[in-house]
Amino acid sequence: MITNQNFGEIPQSYLFSEVAERVRRFEAQHPEARVLRLGIGDVTRPLAPAVVDALHAAVDEQAVAASFQGYGPEAGYAFLREAIAAGEYAAIGVDVSPDEIFIGDGSKSDSANIQELFADTARVAVTDPVYPVYVDSNAMAGRLGTFDGERWSELTYLRCDDTNEYRPALPAEPVELVYLCSPNNPTGTTMSREDLTAWVAYAREAGAVILFDVAYRAFITGDDVPRSIYEIEGADEVAIEFGSFSKTAGFTGLRCSWTVVPQKLRRDGVSLNALWLRRQSTKFNGTPYIVQRAASATYSATGREQVRADVDYYLANARLIRSTLESAGVAAVGGEHSPYVWFRCPGGMDSWEFFDVLLAEAQIVGTPGVGFGPAGAGHFRLSAFNTSEATQEAAGRLAALLPRLAA
Numbered sequence: 001m002i003t004n005q006n007f008g009e010i011p012q013s014y015l016f017s018e019v020a021e022r023v024r025r026f027e028a029q030h031p032e033a034r035v036l037r038l039g040i041g042d043v044t045r046p047l048a049p050a051v052v053d054a055l056h057a058a059v060d061e062q063a064v065a066a067s068f069q070g071y072g073p074e075a076g077y078a079f080l081r082e083a084i085a086a087g088e089y090a091a092i093g094v095d096v097s098p099d100e101i102f103i104g105d106g107s108k109s110d111s112a113n114i115q116e117l118f119a120d121t122a123r124v125a126v127t128d129p130v131y132p133v134y135v136d137s138n139a140m141a142g143r144l145g146t147f148d149g150e151r152w153s154e155l156t157y158l159r160c161d162d163t164n165e166y167r168p169a170l171p172a173e174p175v176e177l178v179y180l181c182s183p184n185n186p187t188g189t190t191m192s193r194e195d196l197t198a199w200v201a202y203a204r205e206a207g208a209v210i211l212f213d214v215a216y217r218a219f220i221t222g223d224d225v226p227r228s229i230y231e232i233e234g235a236d237e238v239a240i241e242f243g244s245f246s247k248t249a250g251f252t253g254l255r256c257s258w259t260v261v262p263q264k265l266r267r268d269g270v271s272l273n274a275l276w277l278r279r280q281s282t283k284f285n286g287t288p289y290i291v292q293r294a295a296s297a298t299y300s301a302t303g304r305e306q307v308r309a310d311v312d313y314y315l316a317n318a319r320l321i322r323s324t325l326e327s328a329g330v331a332a333v334g335g336e337h338s339p340y341v342w343f344r345c346p347g348g349m350d351s352w353e354f355f356d357v358l359l360a361e362a363q364i365v366g367t368p369g370v371g372f373g374p375a376g377a378g379h380f381r382l383s384a385f386n387t388s389e390a391t392q393e394a395a396g397r398l399a400a401l402l403p404r405l406a407a
């Protein structure tokens with residue numbers, strides 16, 4: 001056998017292809033229908049003008065020998081690492097130094113690759129439902145045992161639903177790696193300072209490492225919800241954090257992210273910062289110079305204002321989706337500090353049943369919650385990334401449909 005047998009254990013990720021297939025069939029049968037897509041996890045607003053200007057300027061630099069850039073520094077250009085240290089961390093009173101920040105090409109790759117730093121035998125915990133990349137990347141590495149069609153035998157699932165207010169309980173069994181995401185995809189819920197303090201205390205006690213994903217941190221409004229795990233004292237000895245420009249600034253196509261690996265984070269007498277540098281220097285040749293220049297433009301006064309306006313635009317959509325559901329008697333979470341709204345399907349329907357009803361009766365596409373893990377069964381995700389016009393039209397259709405379903 002020469003192929004990685006762990007791939008054989010992984011179920012086909014059919015969620016988005018199945019969604020696309022059902023929508024294609026519906027549109028073929030109903031060519032007159034105006035289908036509204038509230039399933040998307042991609043942004044729709046174009047890049048901010050400050051970002052586009054920075055891209056143009058950086059392209060011009062590449063045309064001149066004196067300013068041409070080839071391979072860049074392995075962990076990213078100092079100008080961007082410093083801008084992130086100041087703009088994302090010092091700005092919220094957190095001390096993260098540029099040499100603890102690694103520039104990447106997206107939080108998908110960063111959060112999928114980080115598991116390479118850990119032993120094959122490291123026990124993993126994820127919240128359930130969950131962003132599937134954390135699970136599949138560990139399954140490919142052979143850490144999760146066997147899959148029974150619903151669950152992995154060696155993975156610890158931390159259920160999050162309305163019976164525990166979407167707050168994952170601390171693991172009952174010993175675990176070494178814990179993936180947490182706040183604001184959460186898919187539920188849109190956030191972790192409080194109190195929650196994170198308990199997790200940091202747990203990790204310190206258990207020697208576990210927390211892998212904290214803040215891809216949606218720009219959607220947090222106000223000061224009550226932590227924007228970084230390093231707001232919690234002692235987190236720099238137990239946590240790695242992933243940030244991304246994708247949802248903050250529309251970089252889903254450009255690709256730029258960062259990973260914080262604190263200097264104080266050590267296990268088995270080894271610095272994880274040194275391990276990640278070693279891993280990245282071997283397997284990654286950096287995010288393009290022009291993209292790093294574009295990312296740093298989001299921290300200029302104008303850039304900041306422009307990307308904030310785009311996030312506010314999506315947040316207004318999110319609030320409208322949530323309030324429409326609630327007015328129709330469907331309890332929902334998310335949509336406040338997040339572009340996602342999550343709810344139990346009305347009338348006790350399962351995720352795919354509701355998907356079909358929503359498509360047939362309201363021509364709205366959403367995402368079946370069961371695709372995010374066993375605890376997602378019977379749940380549904382709607383996203384705020386469509387245009388304001390499409391979201392308003394969808395809200396009108398939901399308001400007409402939902403009371404009928406709940407009755």
Ligand code: PLP
Nearest residue numbers: 041106107108131185215244246
């Ligand atoms: N983390 C979470 C929770 C996400 O939902 C996503 C994208 O949808 C990512 C990370 C990946 O983002 P990117 O690779 O575009 O930075």
